[in-house]
Amino acid sequence: MKQFLLFILIVFLGSCSSNNASTSINAFIKNADSALKYSVEAFSQAKTNDLVSPRTAENNSIVMVKPQDWTSGFFPGELWIMYELTGNDYWKAKATDFTLPLENEKWNGKTHDMGFKMFCSYGKAWKNTNEQAYQSILIQSAKTLATRFNPTVGCIRSWDHNADKWDYPVIIDNMMNLELLFWAARETGNQLYRNIAITHAETTMKNHFRDDYSCYHVVDYNPANGEVENKNTHQGYSHESAWSRGQAWALYGYAMVFRETGMKKFLLHAEKIAAYFLNHPNLPEHKIPYWDFDAPQLPNEPYDASAGAIAASALYELSTLSANGDLYQKAADQMLKTLLSPDFLADTKNNHGFLLKHSTGSKPHQSEIDVPLVYADYYLLEAIQRKIKLSE
Numbered sequence: 001m002k003q004f005l006l007f008i009l010i011v012f013l014g015s016c017s018s019n020n021a022s023t024s025i026n027a028f029i030k031n032a033d034s035a036l037k038y039s040v041e042a043f044s045q046a047k048t049n050d051l052v053s054p055r056t057a058e059n060n061s062i063v064m065v066k067p068q069d070w071t072s073g074f075f076p077g078e079l080w081i082m083y084e085l086t087g088n089d090y091w092k093a094k095a096t097d098f099t100l101p102l103e104n105e106k107w108n109g110k111t112h113d114m115g116f117k118m119f120c121s122y123g124k125a126w127k128n129t130n131e132q133a134y135q136s137i138l139i140q141s142a143k144t145l146a147t148r149f150n151p152t153v154g155c156i157r158s159w160d161h162n163a164d165k166w167d168y169p170v171i172i173d174n175m176m177n178l179e180l181l182f183w184a185a186r187e188t189g190n191q192l193y194r195n196i197a198i199t200h201a202e203t204t205m206k207n208h209f210r211d212d213y214s215c216y217h218v219v220d221y222n223p224a225n226g227e228v229e230n231k232n233t234h235q236g237y238s239h240e241s242a243w244s245r246g247q248a249w250a251l252y253g254y255a256m257v258f259r260e261t262g263m264k265k266f267l268l269h270a271e272k273i274a275a276y277f278l279n280h281p282n283l284p285e286h287k288i289p290y291w292d293f294d295a296p297q298l299p300n301e302p303y304d305a306s307a308g309a310i311a312a313s314a315l316y317e318l319s320t321l322s323a324n325g326d327l328y329q330k331a332a333d334q335m336l337k338t339l340l341s342p343d344f345l346a347d348t349k350n351n352h353g354f355l356l357k358h359s360t361g362s363k364p365h366q367s368e369i370d371v372p373l374v375y376a377d378y379y380l381l382e383a384i385q386r387k388i389k390l391s392e
């Protein structure tokens with residue numbers, strides 16, 4: 001608790017010199033303990049043997065998911081972040097409760113989502129406890145993820161579904177799963193994991209991006225010869241549009257790959273993606289994007305708070321790596337200020353246990369439009385944690 005109060009003080013002091021994102025963070029932090037304890041209660045009640053993590057809310061109730069769902073690691077991740085911020089064992093115990101049901105995912109080679117599921121949950125469990133059991137689970141997870149890499153394509157295959165539509169689909173989101181591989185290379189000394197991650201990032205840099213540094217959602221490859229067959233979308237407005245969360249995954253992904261490799265080309269790429277995002281004429285002044293930068297009825301389109309939260313967290317990271325640090329920090333401060341305003345931040349009691357309102361999962365599928373989404377909350381907390389570290 002002492003550590004928690006210290007953080008409040010640090011941020012408060014920081015607010016004297018920066019803009020009032022810090023003031024919003026202070027207010028949020030004062031409330032976070034009770035807000036997230038309510039979430040823990042609500043989600044624990046909704047939990048069953050099969051349905052282990054919260055994803056969203058629909059028809060006035062919480063939607064819980066199986067460990068296989070790509071979002072299953074985010075709530076445990078939030079609880080580990082609360083433990084890191086407070087040092088309070090309550091959060092460690094609850095984080096552990098929500099982490100352990102995911103263990104079998106270490107064998108799940110049917111999707112690329114291993115990093116989302118396991119690095120957000122077990123990755124933080126390991127970081128906070130150093131327990132060898134967690135390390136072994138993560139190493140097996142990396143091993144399983146690596147089985148989806150095809151050296152001819154130079155990418156990890158993302159999805160197996162829609163086999164009639166795609167031969168070897170790689171989605172921009174996949175950049176996020178590389179962090180697990182960099183970690184595994186360091187832990188095991190096996191450079192294969194690192195080489196796969198770098199090759200995937202290079203291939204994606206070459207094929208996923210347009211001249212203006214916006215990116216496609218899905219690039220489909222011929223797995224026999226590695227040629228690009230199609231570039232299209234799944235969750236965006238159109239094949240040529242810029243799906244907001246995809247741009248945010250790209251930004252976060254390349255900042256992280258630069259942090260892990262120190263290879264300048266990845267920094268330059270992350271900076272270009274940031275410029276596309278931040279200078280876009282359709283980005284509102286408050287800096288939380290609509291669900292697609294090219295959505296047809298702007299400004300009468302739903303927001304995607306998750307894209308804003310991911311981008312904010314990415315920009316704080318990028319601010320520590322780039323000569324444009326001030327610019328990125330200011331933009332991220334604005335994003336946080338908006339997300340922490342009543343326009344986006346809810347009372348968890350009135351939002352089915354979630355922190356943020358106004359995210360969009362997949363508008364083309366008429367799915368999860370203008371709803372709370374657990375990954376928006378996760379990246380919000382991560383962004384706040386990064387902001388606090390910058391203020392120390």
Ligand code: GLY
Nearest residue numbers: 070173235245361
């Ligand atoms: N990774 C899936 C999504 O962003 O919706």
